[in-house]
Amino acid sequence: MLEVEALSVEIDSKLILDTVDLNVGDGEIVGLLGPSGSGKSTFLRAVAGLVPPTSGRIVWDGQDMTGVPTHLRRFGLMFQGFALFPHMTVAQNVGFGLLAGAGDPGVAWALEWVGLGGFGERTIDDLSGGEKQRVALARTLAPNPRLVMLDEPLGALDRNLRERLVSEVTDLLKSRNVTAVVVTHDRDEAVAMSDRLALINEGHIVQTGTWEEMQRNPRNEWAADFLN
């Protein structure tokens, strides 16, 4: 279980996150929903250890992870632009996080699992947008991270593809009982993918709860506005 306690992040003396609290239970998918510039991506980066927090704690299963370097946290992060390694094949990308090298059965399995069996030897340049997205997902999930974070996982794709992939990705995550945070600025996407929502605006968590709870009881005017 992930517990984020009073997390604040300042970048260039500008407060990006202001005492954010958020819990994610085991096997739970939390959708972090907010307009652009609200601090969503920074939140993921701070949890991943890519941005140092100014104050607050990041705790996993009761263990303080705040000072732990990124590569030892075992928190997977799928980047908005996918960040696929251009000098490696699909298989090398997917196999990067596995302890074993290329030819690892895990790679083939992960590719099968996202529906890209046989794509292993392709170069990144040969892939379409949807294929890249799925390679990125496979790469994130392959090393079996304790926590999966997805930053606008479908953001870069066109509408048709997005609608199809929303359910596909959600099913994949659910099928592995993954603990996950999904960041998006799209309300429908957030609702479709997550068990629970967290609304974020200007560095503050405004409200957490299920879609229905929020609809019934928006915390304030902004929340009511944003949800409709």
Next chain:
Amino acid sequence: MVIGDGGVSRQIRWAWVALAAIPTVFLGYFFVYPLVRILILGLSEIQIGASGLQARLIKVGWFTLWQAGLSTVLTFLVAAPMTWAVSRFNFTGRRLAVALITVPFVLPTVVVGTAFVALGWRDSLGAILAAHVFFNIAVVVRTVGSQWRRIDPDLLNAAATLGATPLQILRKVTLPLLKPALAAAASIVFLFTFTSFGVVLVLGGFQYATLEVEIYRQAIVLFDLPLAAALAIVQLVGVSVALMLYARYQERHSATWDLASDASIPNPAGKALVGVYTIVGATVIAQFIPLGTLFARSLGSYGDLFAGDTILGGPLPAIRNSLLTAIAAASIAVVIGLIAAKIVTARAGMLSMTFDTILMLPLGTSAVAIGLGFIIALDWPFDLRASLLLTPIAHALVAIPFVVRVVLPTMRSIDPELADSAATLGASPWKVWRRIELPLISRALLVATGFSLAISLGEFGATSFIARPNTATIPTLIFRFLQRPGPQSFGMAMALAMILALITAGIVLWLDSLEAGDIGAF
């Protein structure tokens, strides 16, 4: 995995500090510290106001200044027609002509000097000026030409329809648009000729000396180290002032015009065609006269050269020294330059800023000052002045700024999310470096290695201070052959210069085949 209280984090921080310490200690001890010793020694001499200093300064300083000015003007005059032809017209062989014109620029200065001696132009001002023009034409053609090409002909046509004469168009449209490029080219040529060493030492006889040559004479011939140090300070101040003036000019005139990225340049026809080919042909042929003469006159001397000289022996030890030195220097320069570039690109604020500046310093410092600094300063804490690694280290100092300039842009162009995503996949900083960053900059690294090799092979300024008779490099051996009288020694100098020219050309061609972009524009 059980993690304590951020112990790993602290370890990583220490690793960074340790990493930063490598280039810091290297540059601190081999660059900053010798400069400080030069300052201390030279300033005491300046304070005493030694009579010799004043006399030398007036004579040598003035000569250095005006010959640099005159060389710059002459270079522009000679390069102007060629620059016009290759900028304003598209024609078959244009690229080849620009490539050929660049050849002299990549040649070691000792080779250039020897080529002009081969023409029989020794010990004269004319030889120095001609060699400076020969060496620097490429700077003007390439720097000004690339800008000139981007001026859309319709811009000039528009001016013509408004009633401007060709001269008015040149004065009111073309020149203002070329001003930044003209200023850049002029500063570079001035700087190169102001700090000219090899060419002047070889061609100047004993009556013409730039500050660099005088520093060498005072230090190595007369062994007046304080006077040499004082002159080195004057030289450093002169170069810094020139660089600062240029930087201020750039700041004030940094307006960038929206020029065509690839303007529709016409093909010449009729008279223009003849004119263009005449200009380009004449310039290229003139450029190759010294080299051709060197080649032709060297032909009879390869036998002598490899038979070995009674005093200096054969060329093989020097060739071996040069190659080993180049390899060692390139290794040092690439490793130090790479670490430094890594630190500059890391998000480390202050540290990276400081590094960025310090790294570029050797660029503005003359190689002669580096050599002088070594022999003045490196007797402490251990006497390293006889160490065999001294020459490679000096060459590495000269090459490091170039390595950084080649590697840094590529490193900066790498999406930082690639490293971030590798980290979230469990890759340690070391693994991120090995598996992601290093492969992505491998081509830039090869180019930097080639650059360093070429720089080291031709380096003469610093080497002339620190190479010993038993550790001569190709350039210092050429110079010793040149210093000795007799046609046989001179023939061997030409043959060896030809060999060095070929080795250098080979490396530059190899670099070009890597499609390293516009490496000729340094």
Next chain:
Amino acid sequence: MGRLATAITVMALLAAACAGEVAASPGTLTLLAHDSFAEAVTEATFQPFTDQTGIEVEVLAGGDAGAMVTQAVLTAGNPIADVIFGIDDTFLSRALDGGVMAEHTSAEIGNVPESLKVGPENLVTPIDFGDVCINYDKAWFETTKIQVPSRLDDLLAGLYAEHLVVEHPATSSPGLAFMLATIAEFGEDGWLAYWQGLKDGGVKVAPDWNTAYYADFSHYGGESSMVVSYASSPPAEVIFAEEPLDEAPTGVIEAGCYRQVEFAGVLDGTEFPEAAGQLVDFMLSVEFQETVPLNWFVFPANENASLPPEFEEFTVIPEDPAQLDPEYIAENREEWIQQWSSVMEG
């Protein structure tokens, strides 16, 4: 990527190998000498020494005397050779101040005349001496019926200066010696005026001895009938003449000569101080000393060495050549050269 890493490793190993390759075998001694000495060294030169001791001698040419001493000073304590030869009295102080010499007193030092012992005997050993004198072209003076000048002062009169070529003291050892001769002759107060006079008279300045002698001297087709050279140049003309000569074609003006003494010594920091000392002793032995005149055109320092007939016949050893104290030279050399330059080039 593996390739680049391998390449860099190989480079580093090569460099390391290069750095580790210095250990000299005890069977060989390295002699650092100036180019003009190294030029005349042959297999036979040190053969007697090798026969006696089993040690080979390798000669390392260090440029001219000044450059060679500079190299030695810059590598003091960690020398590039075991023995140095060819330090002359004008550069002696540079070497001594630089601490390049190790202690060694030659067993043969007793056979060296006192006048040559201008340096500390326990550090440097005189090996030879030579006199820098104005040489004149006999044929030219005979054809023109002009009187050969006999004193330095004479050169200021008439057209003499116009027919004299001297070497630049900053770049030439005989040039420096002749400048010192004028300082010895006219004193610190008068010598610059003398040079001003020569300049006004049209004296020619050459960068080095080779240019002056082989390009400017009228005996070799140049325009100057007098050249600053050595007292041993006339016998050299006879020895190297293509057809045997009864008389030297050039002569020496005995006034205004400057005596240069050349020293050898053991370099401080050598691995083999004892063997190095033996080599110095060999160079002062009669056996080696008698080869000195014909190989290097200088006179042996050892009084017991006999001279070849050409040296007896065709030259003179000036009776009272100028000589200045090495300390005095060292203190003023740079300033004198600068002053000389401002008079002659200004």
